[in-house]
Amino acid sequence: xxxxxxxxxxxxxxxxxxxxxxxxxxxxxxxxxxxxxxxxxxxxxxxxxxxxxxxxxxxxxxxxxxxxxxxxxxxxxxxxxxxxxxxxxxxxxxxxxxxxxxxxxxxxxxxxxxxxxxxxxxxxxxxxxxxxxxxxxxxxxxxxxxxxxxxxxxxxxxxxxxxxxxxxxxxxxxxxxxxxxxxxxxxxxxxxxxxxxxxxxxxxxxxxxxxxxxxxxxxxxxxxxxxxxxxxxxxxxxxxxxxxxxxxxxxxxxxxxxxxxxxxxxxxxxxxxxxxxxxxxxxxxxxxxxxxxxx
Amino acid sequence: xxxxxxxxxxxxxxxxxxxxxxxxxxxxxxxxxxxxxxxxxxxxxxxxxxxxxxxxxxxxxxxxxxxxxxxxxxxxxxxxxxxxxxxxxxxxxxxxxxxxxxxxxxxxxxxxxxxxxxxxxxxxxxxxxxxxxxxxxxxxxxxxxxxxxxxxxxxxxxxxxxxxxxxxxxxxxxxxxxxxxxxxxxxxxxxxxxxxxxxxxxxxxxxxxxxxxxxxxxxxxxxxxxxxxxxxxxxxxxxxxxxxxxxxxxxxxxxxxxxxxxxxxxxxxxxxxxxxxxxxxxxxxxxxxxxxxxxxxxxxxxxxxxxxxx
Numbered sequence: 001x002x003x004x005x006x007x008x009x010x011x012x013x014x015x016x017x018x019x020x021x022x023x024x025x026x027x028x029x030x031x032x033x034x035x036x037x038x039x040x041x042x043x044x045x046x047x048x049x050x051x052x053x054x055x056x057x058x059x060x061x062x063x064x065x066x067x068x069x070x071x072x073x074x075x076x077x078x079x080x081x082x083x084x085x086x087x088x089x090x091x092x093x094x095x096x097x098x099x100x101x102x103x104x105x106x107x108x109x110x111x112x113x114x115x116x117x118x119x120x121x122x123x124x125x126x127x128x129x130x131x132x133x134x135x136x137x138x139x140x141x142x143x144x145x146x147x148x149x150x151x152x153x154x155x156x157x158x159x160x161x162x163x164x165x166x167x168x169x170x171x172x173x174x175x176x177x178x179x180x181x182x183x184x185x186x187x188x189x190x191x192x193x194x195x196x197x198x199x200x201x202x203x204x205x206x207x208x209x210x211x212x213x214x215x216x217x218x219x220x221x222x223x224x225x226x227x228x229x230x231x232x233x234x235x236x237x238x239x240x241x242x243x244x245x246x247x248x249x250x251x252x253x254x255x256x257x258x259x260x261x262x263x264x265x266x267x268x269x270x271x272x273x274x275x276x277x278x279x280x281x282x283x284x285x286x287x288x289x290x291x292x293x294x295x
Numbered sequence: 296x297x298x299x300x301x302x303x304x305x306x307x308x309x310x311x312x313x314x315x316x317x318x319x320x321x322x323x324x325x326x327x328x329x330x331x332x333x334x335x336x337x338x339x340x341x342x343x344x345x346x347x348x349x350x351x352x353x354x355x356x357x358x359x360x361x362x363x364x365x366x367x368x369x370x371x372x373x374x375x376x377x378x379x380x381x382x383x384x385x386x387x388x389x390x391x392x393x394x395x396x397x398x399x400x401x402x403x404x405x406x407x408x409x410x411x412x413x414x415x416x417x418x419x420x421x422x423x424x425x426x427x428x429x430x431x432x433x434x435x436x437x438x439x440x441x442x443x444x445x446x447x448x449x450x451x452x453x454x455x456x457x458x459x460x461x462x463x464x465x466x467x468x469x470x471x472x473x474x475x476x477x478x479x480x481x482x483x484x485x486x487x488x489x490x491x492x493x494x495x496x497x498x499x500x501x502x503x504x505x506x507x508x509x510x511x512x513x514x515x516x517x518x519x520x521x522x523x524x525x526x527x528x529x530x531x532x533x534x535x536x537x538x539x540x541x542x543x544x545x546x547x548x549x550x551x552x553x554x555x556x557x558x559x560x561x562x563x564x565x566x567x568x569x570x571x572x573x574x575x576x577x578x579x580x581x582x583x584x585x586x587x588x589x590x591x592x593x594x595x596x597x598x599x600x601x602x603x604x605x
Contacts, residue, residue, distance in 0.1 A: 020410050029428070030428055095314075118585040122573070123577045124574065148324060180314050181317065210421075211423050266427040270420060289484040
């Protein structure tokens with residue numbers, strides 16, 4: 001009985017180990033490729049066991065770090081502003097909806113919920129943001145379209161406020177003469193940190209990873225976020241060797257280790273997420289699972 | 296007598312006006328970001344002219360749709376979108392459920408956590424990065440597959456980015472790799488929520504592992520499976536734009552198997568500048584998508600109203 005049991009444990013663990021390795025191998029290949037010698041890639045391709053290692057790709061990126069730092073800066077700015085504004089708008093909208101005494105709260109809830117069922121699609125949205133508002137080539141284009149990416153977060157917060165904040169707490173705050181806004185900021189929000197953190201985390205990841213808005217609204221490479229820079233280099237390797245990048249370099253274009261630089265760029269792009277992942281992982285999993293329960 | 300309630304009512308309105316004021320930024324945002332484009336779909340029935348704007352352009356009825364459905368593209372993108380989604384939904388369900396059941400069997404909590412974080416890792420990465428990872432595998436001259444795997448099998452190198460026939464498999468693999476982890480975490484949470492007494496009783500009765508999975512685990516998490524699958528079926532007319540655009544590197548030669556409605560709309564608008572065609576395709580997608588969401592929800596509600604979304 002005992003042996004049979006541990007055979008089952010071995011079986012389960014080995015299968016999961018194989019699946020885990022399958023999930024992680026591409027990242028390892030990416031990382032090793034970025035520290036491989038360019039010539040060895042030209043001869044043998046990207047490999048887990050390269051002939052020669054070299055940091056020349058990173059040295060090259062360091063020489064012309066301005067564009068990367070700029071892109072990082074833009075990504076950080078839009079992520080911070082976007083997440084904060086998004087949390088403010090979402091919670092301000094969700095709180096009144098959670099109040100049973102709020103007139104027409106059914107109507108407004110439906111008004112929000114309906115946007116999850118149907119949307120106008122790319123073309124009208126694009127025209128609204130470029131024709132009605134002049135968002136083309138502005139940072140606003142990277143922030144505004146993502147503020148309430150998912151009406152679901154509003155519903156999630158509404159449910160949290162309605163179920164986790166006891167009505168007597170709100171009542172007694174009002175008895176003490178606090179206005180609605182004061183009650184919200186001083187009583188409701190401090191009690192809602194878990195949901196704020198969850199939605200905040202998801203919005204942070206959303207803004208950090210977003211490349212779509214940059215791709216359609218931004219053509220000026222000065223405003224490229226990290227993802228947009230990566231996107232351009234992936235689809236068009238010429239972009240790497242063009243203009244600013246090679247501008248103040250003494251190397252001729254032919255000497256640029258393009259294959260490794262490309263991979264090094266991607267590594268630079270995912271390092272922050274990989275470093276932060278272990279810290280927010282537990283929270284992230286929790287957020288995913290409450291998301292699956294009816295909002 | 297009547298003046299007091301009236302006074303109260305005014306006070307009440309003043310009270311709620313504060314709450315309404317709080318909602319206002321969100322409502323305005325939703326009007327601009329969601330409802331305005333929703334009404335903006337009327338451009339699909341117009342001969343769009345940039346100088347006349349969305350609401351000023353001339354009406355042309357169904358002309359844009361006639362053009363769209365005369366092309367072979369309409370059928371192709373509809374077929375691709377639906378076929379991919381059907382395969383994705385099915386494989387995702389089987390694999391995510393399987394892995395979740397396995398994860399639940401792991402006795403060591405530490406190992407179970409570790410597997411879970413690794414499996415979820417691809418879900419966190421942007422599609423642009425996924426594009427790089429796939430490129431490292433499939434690049435013609437320098438890719439890992441062409442340089443290491445195919446020579447081992449004695450197969451000639453393949454020009455992956457110009458042969459469309461391989462892409463249904465590649466995209467399916469990439470999609471599963473990226474998103475099965477998410478579903479897996481959800482199913483695992485549902486499985487963990489099952490009362491252990493069921494399993495204890497079953498073990499006493501001598502039920503095998505397989506019997507327990509078949510008769511306890513799966514039946515008890517059916518509601519979660521239904522909701523998750525329903526959500527995906529409702530979105531069967533939509534696809535992950537990044538997967539179909541970034542991962543094949545927007546390669547023209549691959550479009551017969553990688554073009555879906557979302558990429559078609561994007562290319563028609565951004566590359567060709569054809570507002571009429573792209574808005575017609577977009578409205579086609581929104582409309583059928585909407586009907587499908589209502590329909591799938593209706594079916595589930597008829598069978599079991601607890602599992603319905605609304």
